[in-house]
Amino acid sequence: MTTLIVTNDFPPRQGGIETFVHAMATRLPRNDVVVYTSDEPGAARYDATLPFPVVRDRARTLLPTRRVTRTALGLAREHGADRVWFGAAAPLAAMAPELRRGGIRRMVATTHGHEIWWARTPGADRLLRRVGDHVDVVTYLGAYTRARIAPALGPRARLERLVPGVDPAAFRTGEEDADGARLVRERHRLTGRRIILCVSRLVRRKGQDVLIEAMPAVLREVPDAVLVVVGQGPDAGRLRRLAARHAPGRVVFTGGLDHAGTAAYYAAADVFAMPCRTRKAGLEAEGLGIVFLEAAASGLPVVAGDSGGAPDTVLDGVTGSVVDGRSPAAVAEALTAVLTSPEERRRRGEAGRGWAATHWSWDTSAHHLDTLLDPDRPLQRNRTAGSAVALPASPRAPGDAARRPSKSG
Incomplete structure (x- = not known):
């Protein structure tokens, strides 16, 4: 079962979201993966090191235009992908209705922190409502981001926590390295x-x-x-x-x-x-x-x-x-x-x-994302959170509880 990953945030571009998307892409179990992303200096050399195809658009930033949507659908058909993961929900997951009409059976969109701006900005918040209405699952990092993004996603959004991780073998102490x-x-x-x-x-x-x-x-x-x-x-x-x-x-x-x-x-x-x-x-x-x-x-x-x-x-x-x-x-x-x-x-x-x-395990998070992307896995209503979730649930860090919002500055 092939997964099409649609994202602007992919190496060699540097950043936390890029690290997140790359880690998921390389760990999705038992799946074929194809990545559709924007162009970046040094991309060809980097992409040659990966075990899956990466298709670079000519644009430096992908937007949910008709052209980009057609390209995504074409790649899905070419590679036999019937599920899509949006590495960052805003703005690319706004193409979800068109992808659904084009035959995509399952879509998951991941939020990070920048969606808070989208949620609180008139006009931009409508894009998040479109995402919440049309993807199968929207993931969030923790209680803080969920509380600020969920209202803009609307009552139809099904929310699930998906956290990043770390590879202990890659990051070692001064004695070990x-x-x-x-x-x-x-x-x-x-x-x-x-x-x-x-x-x-x-x-x-x-x-x-x-x-x-x-x-x-x-x-x-x-x-x-x-x-x-x-x-x-x-x-x-x-x-x-x-x-x-x-x-x-x-x-x-x-x-x-x-x-x-x-x-x-x-x-x-x-x-x-x-x-x-x-x-x-x-x-x-x-x-x-x-x-x-x-x-x-x-x-x-x-x-x-x-x-x-x-x-x-x-x-x-x-x-x-x-x-x-x-x-x-x-x-x-x-x-x-x-x-x-x-x-x-x-x-x-x-x-x-x-x-x-x-x-904080990348492997655990990748397995959880895989269950969310499974079109045959039923979602169960989470009565306490008021959202639909796929089981088993992702591991919760002790910090995922309601906290006093930090002050702006």
Whole structure:
């Protein structure tokens, strides 16, 4: 049974959604997969490494136009696909009615965090209603995103939790990957330093600016500390200027790295921090944060901002800390607490590894997606949630409970 994956978010483009879609595509059990996605520099070389076909549209961004819909239907017929997974619901799942009329039997659309903007924007919210009315299942990351997206999807939407995961074999501790850690430290002249790592797109919501502003307070307690920022994005210039003003010589910008290339940076680090914050009156929030899981799997204490679903990835006080992502003082306090205490750093790192391995499995999530895509598997009404779900249910992390929404900033 072939699955057509329709998405704009696919490597070599970098980002959390790209990681999510790639992990699902390579793990869907017992299935043939074909990916229809947008063009990207370096795509041909990357696609040649994959065990399934990837069809690149000439456009850099796919939209649910008639042409793109016709192409998707043509690929489904060519490859014998009768089920479709939209790697991100907005906007591409809006083509669902036309795909259904064209013979697609089953459709699942996955939401992340950006759909919050769609849900709260007049006009854009109608697209989400169209998705909710016409796909078989809409997946969500956790309680925070569900609460904000579900009303726009409408009463006919059938909701199911689908979480990302982490591969413990790919993300290892500094002891397990001593060579990789050593090479990173030597490459950036960081031998003997205590490394604070942030891996993310360089956008304001992710909080690299607050990390930089926290560095003077950190350096007063930990004089050998250095911040390593991995990623690229539109905020790069502003962040470099902030670093020159607040912590000259103590912030290293590596630029963007492919997903596999980040593993050695986790191994080289002492603590991971991304103090994400909710912005624009709640329109921008962190959906979850795969990087927090990767850091935990690498044995790092995690400092996460209190935005959106990010707190779901951290056991506060056990695997790391959840802080006000707008407060340099709060970030500095959380960082110095682990950087000045090797025992606390070790304890939280070990707890994080167990947390990632137990609760965040790509294989489990891929199996769950496979059951949702099965056109012959009946859906059962979930009376408590008011949505239809396929059984068995996806594993729930302890953080998937109603929480006080984080403040906008």
